[in-house]
Amino acid sequence: MAGRFAPSPTGDLHLGNLRTALAAFLLAVSRGVPFLLRVEDLDRVASAPAHEASQQRDLRAIGIDWDGPVLRQSERFPVYESALARLTAAGATYECYCTRREIRDAVAAPHGTELVYPGTCRDLSPDERHRRRAERPPAIRFRGEGTVTFDDAVAGRFTGAVSDVVLRRNDGAPAYNLAVVVDDAATGVDHVVRGDDLLSSTPAQIAVQEALGLPRPEYVHIPLVVGPDGQRLAKRDGALTLDDLDSAGIAAARVRGALTRSLGIDCPDELGRVAVRDLAKGFDPTALGALGPVTPASLALH
Numbered sequence: 647m648a649g650r651f652a653p654s655p656t657g658d659l660h661l662g663n664l665r666t667a668l669a670a671f672l673l674a675v676s677r678g679v680p681f682l683l684r685v686e687d688l689d690r691v692a693s694a695p696a697h698e699a700s701q702q703r704d705l706r707a708i709g710i711d712w713d714g715p716v717l718r719q720s721e722r723f724p725v726y727e728s729a730l731a732r733l734t735a736a737g738a739t740y741e742c743y744c745t746r747r748e749i750r751d752a753v754a755a756p757h758g759t760e761l762v763y764p765g766t767c768r769d770l771s772p773d774e775r776h777r778r779r780a781e782r783p784p785a786i787r788f789r790g791e792g793t794v795t796f797d798d799a800v801a802g803r804f805t806g807a808v809s810d811v812v813l814r815r816n817d818g819a820p821a822y823n824l825a826v827v828v829d830d831a832a833t834g835v836d837h838v839v840r841g842d843d844l845l846s847s848t849p850a851q852i853a854v855q856e857a858l859g860l861p862r863p864e865y866v867h868i869p870l871v872v873g874p875d876g877q878r879l880a881k882r883d884g885a886l887t888l889d890d891l892d893s894a895g896i897a898a899a900r901v902r903g904a905l906t907r908s909l910g911i912d913c914p915d916e917l918g919r920v921a922v923r924d925l926a927k928g929f930d931p932t933a934l935g936a937l938g939p940v941t942p943a944s945l946a947l948h
């Protein structure tokens with residue numbers, strides 16, 4: 647059994663990511679299980695070692711440490727390929743030749759920022775597939791069916807459609823929705839703590855897990871820190887990374903205190919000799935939903 651934090655090394659962590667990381671860390675510590683760090687660097691263009699290093703520096707700066715070596719998804723392509731082969735052998739995948747533009751044009755209403763694939767390539771005839779394969783390399787999608795219901799520790803009971811998520815991109819790289827499922831199971835993760843922007847991806851991930859015969863972890867989706875307008879944090883919302891805050895004269899210890907309090911834990915700014923991990927036993931993620939939206943202003947850092 648273990649908990650984990652799994653950032654994509656595509657930039658500095660902001661207050662919302664740091665708060666989620668703290669929640670994941672505190673929950674693992676409170677349960678007395680290892681806390682793992684996984685680098686989700688499947689996207690070789692957007693990911694950079696410099697971001698990986700600054701993310702780890704910032705996690706340490708707010709009192710988070712992790713057990714064992716860091717797992718890097720870019721080093722595990724063969725593991726994802728073998729899971730994909732099992733899904734394909736079970737008839738749970740299909741080739742998709744659509745471009746992003748074709749998908750956009752075929753979808754009436756985009757679902758948040760993600761386009762829900764309308765299933766264009768799901769049932770092509772063998773001839774059609776042969777013809778389209780000559781035009782461009784296919785992505786591989788999951789053949790999703792129906793809906794999945796699960797109980798989230800913060801969001802409560804959630805039901806969502808199982809979408810036909812991409813499992814391997816058409817450039818050959820494994821996709822997030824496959825890798826996350828394979829890695830959580832391979833590393834014994836039994837509770838997944840992450841931002842609630844991923845709540846709607848969870849039904850498909852659970853369906854992929856089931857198709858692979860893997861156990862279902864407990865889900866704990868942490869509400870994102872939002873801007874004053876209730877929208878996703880943006881640069882205009884001010885100093886959001888530890889670097890920005892440090893330049894504004896706000897030390898990491900203050901940020902650590904404010905974020906910990908925003909998780910419903912009573913703690914002073916200056917912890918002195920007390921480590922963040924010593925506060926873990928007061929942590930109850932099921933109470934987070936009732937705390938209301940957290941904004942940079944509500945953290946009262948300035």
Ligand code: GLU
Nearest residue numbers: 652653654686826839840
């Ligand atoms: N890598 C994802 C992100 O940074 C998180 C994935 C997860 O925790 O399942 O948003």
